[in-house]
Amino acid sequence: MVRPEVDDLSVELDRVIGCPYPASLVNLAKHLDAADTLSIRALICERPPCAISKLASIVFAALPLWQYTIDILCCLSESPEFSSQLLSQTPHLLDHLLEKANSSKNAFEDHKQLCITLLSRPLPQTVPLPASAQAFFLQVSERALAADSLDENEMRSVYYMLNGACRGLLSLLPYLTKLAFEEKLCRIISSDLKAEDCMLRLWCFGIIILVEHPEALGNGNPPVSVALKWQSKAGKKIFEKDVSKTLQIACLDVMWITKEHVDIKDTEALESIRIASRTLQLVEQNKRDGWATSAKHASQILTRLSEKALRSHINSSVQLEALSFFALISNGRGLSSELVVKYVAALIETMSVADTNYFEECVSMSLSLFAPHMKESDIRRILVAVLQSNISPSSTLRMTNMRVLCDELGAVILNCSRFRALVLVSISSQDLQEAIESFLKTNVHSEDNRAQLCSPYNAHFRRDLISSTVAMLLKAAFSSGVSETPFPQPMVVSLLEKQQHLPSVSNQCTHSTSSGSHSPVSLFQQECTPLSGIHLQDWRERLHSELQTQDHYQRDSIVRSVSRICHDLESRCETVEAPLRHEREKSNRFENEIVELKQQISDLEAKEWQAEQLFSVAESDIEHLEQENDELKAEKYSVYAELEQLKKECETAKIEAEQALRVVEETSSNQKIQLQSKILALEEDTHTSKENFDAAQQAINVLSKKLQDEEEKGKVLANQLQAQLCDTECDLHNEQQTNTVSQQHQDLDRLTHETTNLQNQLQNTESELSTVSERLGDLQARHHELAQSSEEALEKLEEDYESDIRKSASKAEERYNQLHSELQDALRKGREMDEAYLGAQNDIHHLRSAIPPLEVQVQRLTDACSDKDTTIDGLRSQISGLQQVRRNMLKVMGMEPDTLSSSPSADETFAPRIIHSHRGQKSVQMPIAVLGATASAQAISNTTMETVANASFTSSESPSPPNESRPKRQRTSFKASALPAPCINKSLKPTSSKASPTKRSPLSSLSPNRRHTTVGFAITEEDDHQDRKQSLSARKRKASLHEIFDQGSFNEDSFLTGTPL
Structure with missing residues (x-):
């Protein structure tokens, strides 16, 4: 639910960005002061780079004019996108601010928070870290050393700077300063602090991690189980000596942060819980599990921690971090259904405000722990939220975080079979089927009015989200097992087509940003507007020279008059010019619609003319096709000449296909029999190894039981001797109280003799006790040796068993892959032969249907040939007569x-x-x-x-x-x-x-x-x-x-x- 102050801040930001003239920032300062940091980050992040760049230019231009601009800049710089745009446009600004802060104490107090905010994140690549940052960091470190031991503000400042751009400056500090700083950290960690000072302890934890092992944090994904070496005393105390105490303190601090009615900002609470989570991740896994299962107060602490995380009226981002911390410390044990439901709700709600890097770190750490405990309703709720974000236009921050969630869901689907089965069941439901169909119809380019500010930028994030969603659903489809609910095949094809036809969208902004060439700015001093070529005095210099002739009162009066005029102009713009501008926009929109309608009319007329042309062309094509049909009828007889050859080829192909199919079937059956025999042999070997392992485990159990019996006997003997000694001392004390002074004098000698006897008995008892202690030590040493040998034997057996299993599995997998590839080749060849056989059968059928008309034609041609042969015989007889005449003529001529x-x-x-x-x-x-x-x-x-x-x-x-x-x-x-x-x-x-x-x-x-x-x-x-x-x-x-x-x-x-x- 959007709060009124957040809505007012969004409207004010749009007004300042869209104002065609330099707008007043007074209202913006008021709205920023009323909004929280997370809301400011979300509002800035959902705007495109062109709008953020324009806002940075406006605030930078007002920086030398108004003192409250520093507060505006400090609030807006909480957003990483704004600070990056600001420093990229004005790379010299950070240097001027740091120099101004180092110049005096008052200036340091005025600009300290802004400088720390700008240095709390890594700088853009084009902006180098200025040399003045070293002096500023040294001054902040000295203030932290000189401050009270319970003051957390200075330690928080040091942590934020080390976590950002100043991580490498700690090595440049003087040796004495570093030594004193380390001693103070160790003193704070070792002292017994109150619950109200938990933030100070967590800041110290974070500083120690950043100083010694910043590389362990990685890119938002720190390792879960590592064994690191620590050099400082504080690091050794936290992660090597008192690990159980560290885990208990981290849990108690998170409990205090999530407690109700605690005056802690949400951003500080989020960062402190992240420090606690990173502290847990740098502790080895076996130590975390050992504390959670065997510590004295661990179960009670974890129960109270879950109750604090489930309380109402808690920020969703803080709740998500707390639930992730609880899942990490318990290693996924004890996650009730209520915790899972709250986790899913916080996960969906946090996407609109969470920083992407921190959200990715949290989800990658916790989703794999919560996934095995989720129900179908929880998974369906997540999938509906993902699909709804794709269908309905949303902010770029939410789309980015949703893309991160889709990637993590895809990874969990591949690794967790229970979660994958529930995902497939949820997808098969009717409502999700309809949602997926609507998702498949979505377009990359959004039609939202807010997206019109920079549509390519929005389309880029929307395309990435659609691609990640399709990839997640395809992972669920392709990784499903035989016993799981099948994924609908038509939907798989649709998803593949959706992924294939996604357009490539650039994330570059197409708007022309007003990147005016600013002259170098000296803080709170700005040169006049550049001259336009006319040799006139600048208006600021002229006004300054005129005001110098007047006194202070007149200057104040003029400034007040100018400010009133500015406010009147601003109110006029809001009350008069704004409605007029809206009406002009409507008029322009209507004119554009008229132009579009005219264009549609012309398009329809052109289409009608094209249809007429196509009709005439179609008529000519029909005539041409009739001619071609006649030609085809004439050419059809050429096919008859190939009939006999095709018959022979079809019969040959049929015989070859049948032979190849028989060979493939025989080969496949032989390979199946061999594979089954090998699988049975592997199962027998596995069963034998398991029986050997069980026998070794039973032997170890027997030895452990004997060792426990020896320990119990030693303890019983020591307790008996101690009881005898106590009884003797009690008797002596009772006798001293009951005897009177006179009796004591009388019995002094007797008591002295008895005391001597008792001392002798005590010495004897002590000697016997020392003998028993030596025997107990021997038993303990023997017990330790037996336990160590048992553990070594067990580890050796486990290693041998695992190596045998791995070798057998690798061999079986290689053989399986080989047989599978051969089987696929055989099946492919069989399918090809089947297709060739079916094609040959079709050709034979067509050719058989063409035989009767061909026989009729042959008969007709045979009759014609007979007639022609008769004619040829007649011609031969005529030729013979002619030749006879010729011979007669030659004889007559005498030749x-x-x-x-x-x-x-x-x-x-x-x-x-x-x-x-x-x-x-x-x-x-x-x-x-x-x-x-x-x-x-x-x-x-x-x-x-x-x-x-x-x-x-x-x-x-x-x-x-x-x-x-x-x-x-x-x-x-x-x-x-x-x-x-x-x-x-x-x-x-x-x-x-x-x-x-x-x-x-x-x-x-x-x-x-x-x-x-x-x-x-x-x-x-x-x-x-x-x-x-x-x-x-x-x-x-x-x-x-x-x-x-x-x-x-x-x-x-x-x-x-x-x-x-």
Whole structure:
């Protein structure tokens, strides 16, 4: 719940930062004085760097003008972000403040708190530690030595400076000063202080830790169990000699700090409890556990400590630190459900105000101790708070602390099985499922109005928080066991996609900060405003020269008048100009909305025009697709040629897959049997080792029992002798009281004799007692030797057992990993073979569905091929007649036909190649082979027709001289019908080579009158196109029939002119 003073301070900070002119800081000083330090830190931290930088510039500019600005600066410097921005902008400010504080006693008192606050944290990297800090630290140390032994203020100042930027200055102090300081620390620790002085003792503890072992603190994560060497007397007394007393004092001090109605600031209480926690962490773990379980008043102290930590009206940050201290001192024992509930509530509430470094230190120390004791309701409350911080916009401080909590939750989920199981159960609930779905829909860029001040800075922290939340949930999903509640797989995929699509956001501020070039500032003195080039006197100098002519009263009157004017202007700004500014902002916002609406209208019109264009383009695309569809129908027949090969490949792949699957199954079964046998052998070895260990433990117990019996006998004998001595002394005293003076004189001799006897008896008793004591010492030494030997034997047995277990576990793990990798490889290969087998089956199914139409096409092509063969036979008979005519003509001319040609005869060349009935049988048995043969025959028939036509054209248009000698050309011999049916993946080869180019006769040009003469029969373009694709190699056999006739030397134009075949 936000308090009114904190809300007023936030409004005032926004007013000062957003004011366009130098604002008055009077109200800011009042609100800072009313607010506490933790609230100031939270308000400063939730603002972006640009706003903090502007606030630092404003306060720095007002520092030489108003004295109360020092108090404002001191309060704001409690925030690490503000002090870092201030020192980064003005690195010389710290040096001037330290020099001013060292100049006089009054100045030291005025600036002491501000200097200590600035030095209480490490300086920015760009700001060096000034030399004046050494003198200031020396002065503070001397004041701490000279102060009263019960004054805690000076010790607190020394601790804060050592914990910040002055950690290395302690070695520069004079030797006597360091010696005196160490003696005072030892004296304070050794003295019996009252409960009210517990803070002084804790400051001393913190100083000792920072002086001797500052490295043990680390980066906010000190080691939990360490054994360090201490050089100083105070360090040895705390951590080596009186460890039990140290633990008891730390608990009592924390009890006093958390007590009700104690006048201690929350920041000091937090720091003192942290010192107590660090003190515990530097004590060895076994000593802490021993004190908590065996100390006389430990249980009572821990009970009272838990009651103090659970009281109402306690600050949540202080309560969180106290509960963490209690968990650490008890090592997680005795954590009741009430303590766990308070811890969860304080953890969630503290995130908005806690410093990130200290929050991380506290959570990393305590969460692992509280996690095993949490219930499902507690875990659900934490997860709901985490998801709500992601969904709803929040301050950057809360988002940063929530990110730290998510990281620690992820670490605990991996290490604590009970906590992980409860997390998985909580996530499976309906409300958290809905919250996670809302979280998955969130965007990195927030829509909060406050985030508009610097959206990139806010988006950076929001992205880190979302990434940490996703990582925590994924750790819970991937680390879940078989017996635990499973994490929903769709949600895992969504989380992975969310993590993958997170944008990279820079944390750099995009606002232009008013980084005006300030001239070097001498404290409380500032030069005038730089001249603008006009040769005029500066207004401050002119005003100062005018005021020098007047007296003190007039100057005060002018100052008061100017201050009243300033206040009037400020009130006017708040009452008149502020509403006007708000209205102008609304008007600008409405104008922006109008512009956006107009832009949306233009966008919609553009989209409509684009839709029309897309519609026209779609129509053209449809026409184009129809054309492509026709082309695809034409190309679909090319798939038929690959059918048979795919069948063979599918059958081969199926056989290989079945063989590989059988081999993998046999190998997997063998490996499983071997692994089970090895596991059983390891279990037997483990059981045998455990039995040996139990036997050794029983022997140790027997020896311990005998030793206890000997000790009891020695104690009983010593008690008996002591009782006899006491009885003798009592009898002597009673006799002295009862006897009178006269009887004493009479019995003096008797008593003297009895006294002598008693003394002799006493001497005898003492000698016997010394003998018994010596015997008791021997027994104790023997007991110590037996205990030591037993412990050594037990430790040796434990080490041997642990080494055997580790070796066996490592061997088993290595073998398991090896077998697991082999099994994964085998399974992967099996899946690949299954996929290949399924793909082959699908291909076979598609190809089988394509076989019936292919067979129909083959039958149609077979019929066409038969018709073409009939035509070819007719052509052969015509060619034979022509050759007979040619031979007759040669005989008539007196020439021998056998001597004119060396090529085979036409009858031999064009002999019939195959019987038609045989072709029909092949078409039934092998449709694919018949298809190839038919295509080849069709191509040859087309070639023959073209050859006949060319021969007729040549004979009519290009006559040859009768006496001209022509180069002979070898006849083309083709036997297409006699060729075997080719395979699908093999191209057809010609049966004869082409004739040499030197033997070819030049072809005569065709007559244009004879170019369009139809010869024989016509073939469609579609059939011709298919034939050319399927019998490319057969086309190489193409030859003209005029080569047959050109081998003669006579002119046949008159014989064949105008005669179509």
